[in-house]
Amino acid sequence: MNPAYHSLLEYTQRMNRVLEHIDRHLDQPLELAELAELAHFSPWHFHRLFTAWVGETLGDYLRRRRLACAAYRLASHPETSILEVALDVGFNSAEAFSRAFKQHFSVTPSNWRNTEPKRWHRRLSDIRERRLRELSNPDQTHIPAFDDPDAFIHLKELTMKVTIKELPPVRVAYLRYVGPYGPDIGIFLRQTVFPWMVENGLLGRVRYGIGRDDPYVTPPEKCRYDACIEVPADFKAQAPATVITLPGGLYAITHYRGKGPDIADTWTELCRDWLPRSGMQPDSRPAFERYPVDAKYDLQTGELECEVCIPVKAL
Template sequence: MLNAPLPMQRAMPNPHLAEYTRRMNRVLDHIDRHLDAPLDLATLASVANFSPFHFHRVFQAWLGETLGDYLRRRRLEIAASTLSTHPDEPVLNVALAVGFGSGEAFARAFKTRFGITPSDWRKQTPARWQAQLDAVRARQRDNRNPDQSDRNFDQAGTGTQEQDRASYTEMENAMNVTIQTLPPTRVAYLRHIGPYGPAIGQFWRGKFSPWVASHGLGANTTYGIGHDDPSVTSPEKCRYDAAVEVAADFVATGEVGIAELPGGRYAIAAFRGDVHTIGDAWMTLTRDWLPSSGYQFDNRPCFERYSGAPGDDRRREDFECDICIPVRPL
């Protein structure tokens, strides 16, 4: 049982699936909120309302890794993202914020995980983001021109880079970024664990939207919340929440969780496009808009905000949303 393929949910009877899912999601949310604190087995077992004696077995069966391995991975992945998005934050502060007792211990663990030092990781951020953006744009060109999939990105004489730059400028202008202060928002969510991309759309259409409609919440604002950086976290371990705004007296049942999107200052960009260009929009804002804006990332989740649940037409891939990035002044 302990070596069953991830995610373990698929092997469990449906009557128990929802309860296990809700409890384990609650543990993962608790871990993210307390990475700077000791996270012992007994405390996390209490959060899940499982026996401490059995909790480590349940956790490993559910996520495919031990509790200790998960905590180490999650701390290092959050640290890697923080080093990239907070270029002026001292490395020691980053280490302490994710639960390491010293800079030396953090540096050793980080190099073991990523193969380079924290400082070198930070220095390589611009090149890494450029490579990610190039990959996104290459996939877009392949989708538009399937017969030209073998063409190199920097092939001379194609005009591709110039077209991409013009496309970026057009996208940046169209998104019209504004700085707004949002209130805290109570949401109910369903969680997807696995690669981002087309699977997320299938998750919304096949599971989340029907649940929203069945509870009469179709007119409420919905949100897409990615908890992991796919350039750091393995695709099969990435977590994504599809969420809908709910009233204070709404009671979640089954695998549905309740969370609060924190309020505060956000950079908000209006996006209109499809599943192939949303990644480009995120990268454009992170790589090109943010560094020249006078703002930096704040330690709150990024999310996409939608006006109501998506429609039922499963053939459509185009949509509109607000991309919301938590920010604070430099």
């Protein structure tokens, strides 16, 4: 292997290890020296490498990730005070958090909390109307879904079925895609992930897809998607793959079958509609799409099936 290419793969593995650690500890102090040691670089080299690799300084990256998590919590948990949200994502005070939030999102945390659920409702209404058009008249341009009693009955029939299930921890290896969610992920899977699976003898195993970022609050070019495959205990990851353990625990699970890009609607319904009404809340474990060994995929139509899983706990 070309030495320069081998070095690049090694750096990829080290940086992914750091980003994993950051995601798990956003509510705690994260010091440069600690992260540099995790990556096996000196602090001086690590800071420069991180900026070159991620496209933003460590401080900017931490701030953006913490604010993205806070944005979701503000909208989904109106009973939680702004100070509690600030502390949960690693800020020392509500004042510092509010300044950073307004600078990033151009609105105060209070305004975001008041307006973001309305945007969620509009997105959910769009999804429901689109599905009703598919069921009734594909040429119809508008259905007054929340004014028409008959339409409302149909909407109730369209409500997703969700089960709560305990999943065991699982060891996976993953390859990471960075960029806009959408068709490019399919290209990444076909051209990069599946050849890698063949090369490593990993066909016929359960797969997972982890969207690490909320595309509604994260710049498209910074969104991360991890394509994961279950691996045995003795599997040794070679860069650019990284091995992690997906934690076990309680998950809300719904079955999805449809075109790849349309799965975003199911995520929106599960996180923005079902979860706030469920009496449960998400925790810090990653949400993912789970693709069982017998999950179907149609190369001609692009239709696939999987389980959409979000980690939950009692309020």
